[in-house]
Amino acid sequence: MSHLPQCFDEGQVEVKRLVQTQTALIWLAKQIFGPGSTPQDLVDHLNGSDLLEEYPISPSGLTRMREFSRKLALGVPNKFTMCPVNSVAVLLHWRVVGNLLNLLTEEQRARFKAIFSLGLVPQLQSLASVTSPKEVGPTALVTAKPLFRQEEAEEGPMEAETPPEMPSPAMEQGLDVLVLDEGASEFDGQSLAGPISPQAIDVHCHLDRLQLRQFGKYLESRSLEDTLKPGPQQHPDQSFQLVSVVSVHCDPGTYPKVTGQDTRIHHAIGLHPKKADQFNQAIKEKICHLPKQPQVVALGEIGIDQSTPPASWVRQREVFQSLLKLKPSGLPVVVHCRGNAMDEKKNFGAVAHCLAIGILDRHCQESKADSVSDMAIHVHCFGGDYQVLEAWLVKFPRAYFGFTGMVARFTSQQKRALRRVPEDRLLLETDAPYLSPRNNRISTPNDIGEVAYLVSRIRGTTVESVLATTTANSQALYHF
């Protein structure tokens, strides 16, 4: 199969390769069936046609399919079959994926091979803009701009502390002159050749609250660039392309009325636990309706926050349970979990986390739509220790963990937990306008590079690797 990229090679079983293969399948689905399509659409297409016959799968192929299913928590069937295709993992077989390549143009096939043979996360949006500029909408990428930093203090939620020194990141050594293989050179030298910056996704920021801080009011139509402009810009040493954000709306007053205008902005809709007492029929109806709108990718943030007076905790639990019932099957949930001062200080919020895990577990037992084995959960702003991390993963294998600028102030136990987060479960977020990696400053999604840098130092890897992994994970979780 001359058009298949290296990430489909049978011998590849490391997590990074498997995540890259999954990203390749998502890319393929989007090329064939359009935005929002998933690898399951590829499976459905094959099963709806009679293109495939049963064919023996080699032992190394079977190992890879099993690893893919296990590491990406897809469920492992007793036997993998091609007729019908009984798992997304079967798409890893050259014979199966080859049938799908026939649906691509020659140029798309060459592009597919070039990108996924390079060991880098693909430029999903910039590729799309080359193939079909009209589908992508406004400028696909926010690129590095001259430094414009707001040094003055803005009241943040964290205690003042000396900000960490910012040494030159490993990124300086650069990825990034891509060497094209033969397949690529025939179609495109421009979009792939030459230096590029790694892509970054901020999977949790509050653009509404950020605008309130920056401009005094929230304007839904304000562009991402304009929203970010008055705040801190990218650190000059950190070149990355902010390709997407998930803007979290948990204040009923600023739920978006129109979504889908800016293809880089995705939305999560929820109710912050601190606002649980506002929950009423009107909010319930809005939350039921909003997930049907374009680019609404999650329910949340919802959860537990025991930094409030204990009298409010019972209501928080009830509202958390009620909100979960409104979630359509398959939609990820963004969970906020914060214990009281003692719990946070002594247990890294273990009491609050266990409470949230218990409520989610009960929800899965009572719900027909969700199960513990496949419920997609984004535990946002994670600051737990290893025990807390384990508690989540034992119960919910599809729990992802978002890390913010708070990592700049992590204790050794929290750092240990961060090191133990599985590669395919790691996410980056800013929680802008809060939790800047540098205290006393408003944060914006432009801080995501600094968060990546701090995470890379703790995990003993490079910024590029953290950005590649977390971009692929964000796309896998939120399907964009």
Ligand SMILES: [Zn+2]
């Ligand atoms: Zn939160």
Ligand SMILES: [Zn+2]
């Ligand atoms: Zn938040």
